[in-house]
Amino acid sequence: MEFSIKNGNPGKQRSACVVVGVFETRVLTEAAKTLDKNANGYISDILNNGDMEGKAGSTLLLHKVPNTVCKRVLLVGLGKKSKLHDKEYRNAVQAAFNALHETGALDAVLFLIEDPVIKREISWKISHTVIMAMKSVYHPDQLKSKHEGSKQHLRKVTLSTTSRVDSDIGEKALQWGLATAHGMSLTKDLGNLPPNVCTPSYLAELAMKMAKTYKLKATVLEQKDMERLGMGSLLSVAQGSSQPAKLITLEYWGRKKKEKPVVLVGKGVTFDTGGISLKPAAEMDEMKYDMCGAASVLGTIAAIAQMRLPINVVGIIPATENMPGGNATKPGDIVTSMSGQTIEILNTDAEGRLILCDALTYAERYEPEVVIDIATLTGACVIALGHVASGLLSNNEELAMELLNASEQAADRAWHLPLWDDYQEQLKSNFADMANIGGRAAGTITAACFLSRFTKKYRWAHIDIAGTAWESGKKKGATGRPVPLLTQFLTTRAARKIP
Numbered sequence: 001m002e003f004s005i006k007n008g009n010p011g012k013q014r015s016a017c018v019v020v021g022v023f024e025t026r027v028l029t030e031a032a033k034t035l036d037k038n039a040n041g042y043i044s045d046i047l048n049n050g051d052m053e054g055k056a057g058s059t060l061l062l063h064k065v066p067n068t069v070c071k072r073v074l075l076v077g078l079g080k081k082s083k084l085h086d087k088e089y090r091n092a093v094q095a096a097f098n099a100l101h102e103t104g105a106l107d108a109v110l111f112l113i114e115d116p117v118i119k120r121e122i123s124w125k126i127s128h129t130v131i132m133a134m135k136s137v138y139h140p141d142q143l144k145s146k147h148e149g150s151k152q153h154l155r156k157v158t159l160s161t162t163s164r165v166d167s168d169i170g171e172k173a174l175q176w177g178l179a180t181a182h183g184m185s186l187t188k189d190l191g192n193l194p195p196n197v198c199t200p201s202y203l204a205e206l207a208m209k210m211a212k213t214y215k216l217k218a219t220v221l222e223q224k225d226m227e228r229l230g231m232g233s234l235l236s237v238a239q240g241s242s243q244p245a246k247l248i249t250l251e252y253w254g255r256k257k258k259e260k261p262v263v264l265v266g267k268g269v270t271f272d273t274g275g276i277s278l279k280p281a282a283e284m285d286e287m288k289y290d291m292c293g294a295a296s297v298l299g300t301i302a303a304i305a306q307m308r309l310p311i312n313v314v315g316i317i318p319a320t321e322n323m324p325g326g327n328a329t330k331p332g333d334i335v336t337s338m339s340g341q342t343i344e345i346l347n348t349d350a351e352g353r354l355i356l357c358d359a360l361t362y363a364e365r366y367e368p369e370v371v372i373d374i375a376t377l378t379g380a381c382v383i384a385l386g387h388v389a390s391g392l393l394s395n396n397e398e399l400a401m402e403l404l405n406a407s408e409q410a411a412d413r414a415w416h417l418p419l420w421d422d423y424q425e426q427l428k429s430n431f432a433d434m435a436n437i438g439g440r441a442a443g444t445i446t447a448a449c450f451l452s453r454f455t456k457k458y459r460w461a462h463i464d465i466a467g468t469a470w471e472s473g474k475k476k477g478a479t480g481r482p483v484p485l486l487t488q489f490l491t492t493r494a495a496r497k498i499p
C-alpha cells in the first residue's frame with residue numbers, strides 16, 4: 001500500500017472512495033460538512049433518516065453523492081466529539097479500512113487526520129492511521145496455499161485535510177508510521193511462524209539477512225562459545241532439545257561508536273513445553289509465541305534502521321527451545337550462571353529468566369547507556385494486567401518514566417510494577433545463591449527480582465509482554481507489541497541527542 005499526504009476539497013477528489021467522519025449524534029466533521037454543502041444536504045438527509053448516528057466504529061457506504069467526482073463516499077462514525085480519544089480514533093480508522101476492503105476501491109482519500117483527537121497532534125494521527133492501515137492488510141497466511149491478502153484491492157491511500165499540513169511534519173510522521181508498521185509486521189510474522197520453522201537457527205539466519213539488508217553487524221554465538229563464556233544457566237535450558245541454542249547479537253550504529261548504545265535483550269524461546277516441569281496440553285501451541293520478545297527486538301531494529309535513526313542500539317537474543325529430553329535439566333539441578341552466581345532450578349518452566357540472566361551479563365561488554373529486556377516471562381502478568389498493558393519494572397525510576405511516556409505516546413500501554421527488595425526473599429534457596437522461582441505470590445515481580453540480580457552494573461528495565469504479545473481465540477495471532485513503544489522510546493531519545 002502506498003501513502004501520501006495532501007490538502008484539498010473532499011468534493012473534488014477523483015478517487016474510488018472519499019472517507020469522512022461523523023460524530024455522534026449526527027454531527028458532521030469539517031470534511032463531511034463540505035461534502036454535504038456541495039450536495040445540498042444530501043448527507044444530512046441520510047443521517048436524519050436514521051441510517052447512521054455516528055457511533056464510534058460504525059460505517060455507511062454511499063454511492064453517487066451529488067456534486068462529487070469520487071465514486072463512493074464512506075462515512076465513518078467517530079463517537080462523541082468530546083470523547084474522541086486514541087482508542088476511538090484508532091477503532092474508527094480500523095473500521096474505515098475494513099469497510100474499504102469490502103469494496104472494490106483501488107484507492108481512497110481519507111479526511112480523518114484533521115478530526116480533533118484529544119491530546120493528539122496531527123503527526124500522531126498520521127502515524128497511527130498508517131499503522132492501522134497496515135494492520136488491516138496483515139494476514140498470518142504465509143503458510144496457507146491461498147493468500148487472503150490477494151483479495152484486497154486497495155493500493156493507494158491519501159491522507160487528506162481541508163486545511164494545510166506542514167509538509168515536513170507530515171512526511172516525518174508518515175515515515176515513522178511506515179517504519180513502525182514494518183517492524184510490527186516482521187515481529188508478527190516471526191511470532192506467527194510455527195515452531196518447527198522458527199527455530200533458534202532460523203532467528204540467527206534472519207538476523208544475518210537483516211544485517212545484509214540494513215548494513216548492520218550480526219554475530220551468532222554457538223553453544224561451544226557460550227560454554228567458553230560460562231553461560232551455564234542459558235545452556236541448561238537448551239540441553240533438553242535437539243535444536244542447538246544460539247546467542248544472536250545485532251548491532252545498529254546510527255551515531256559515533258564512542259556513544260554508548262541502548263541494549264535491547266529479547267527472550268527467544270522458540271517453543272516452551274515447560275521442560276520436565278511439563279505444561280498441560282491445552283493451548284500449548286501458543287508457546288510458539290515465547291520468542292516474541294526476540295521478535296520485538298528484531299522488529300524494532302528493522303524500524304529504526306529503515307528510518308536511519310541517529311542512535312546506537314544493540315539487540316541481544318538468547319534463542320533456544322525448552323524441551324523435556326533425556327538430557328533435560330531436572331528440578332533440583334543447580335547451575336552456575338555467567339555472572340558466577342549459582343541457581344537452583346526448582347521449576348524448569350521458569351526458563352525465560354534462566355536464558356535472560358546470561359544475556360544480561362553478556363550485555364555488560366557493550367558498556368550500555370541503558371538495557372531493556374523484553375520477554376513473555378510470566379503467566380502471572382496476564383493475570384495482573386490482562387491483555388491490555390505490558391508489565392514494566394526497572395531499577396531506575398527515570399528510565400521507567402521515560403518508557404511510560406513512550407508507551408503513552410505510542411498508544412502501546414505499559415504499567416509500572418514495584419521492584420522492592422521485600423520481594424527478593426521469595427527467591428531464597430537452601431542450596432544455591434538463589435532459586436529460579438519465588439512461589440505463586442507476585443510472580444511477575446519475583447521474576448523481575450531474579451533478573452535484577454544480574455543487572456546491577458547498569459540502568460535497566462524489564463518489559464513483561466506475556467499478555468500483550470499475542471491474541472488467543474478466534475483472532476489468534478501476534479500483535480507486534482511492544483514495537484511501537486520501543487520505537488517511540490528510541491525516537492524520542494534520538495531527537496533529544498541531536499546534534
Ligand code: BES
Pocket residue numbers: 272274290347349350351352376377378379380382437438443466467
Ligand atoms: N513462557 C511462559 C510464560 C507465559 C505463560 C507467557 C502463559 C504467556 C502465557 C514462562 O516461561 C513460564 O512458563 N512461566 C511460568 C513461571 C512459573 C513456573 C514460576 C508461569 O508463568 O507459569
Ligand code: MN
Pocket residue numbers: 272274322348349350351352
Ligand atoms: Mn516456561
Ligand code: ZN
Pocket residue numbers: 269272290349351352376377
Ligand atoms: Zn517461557
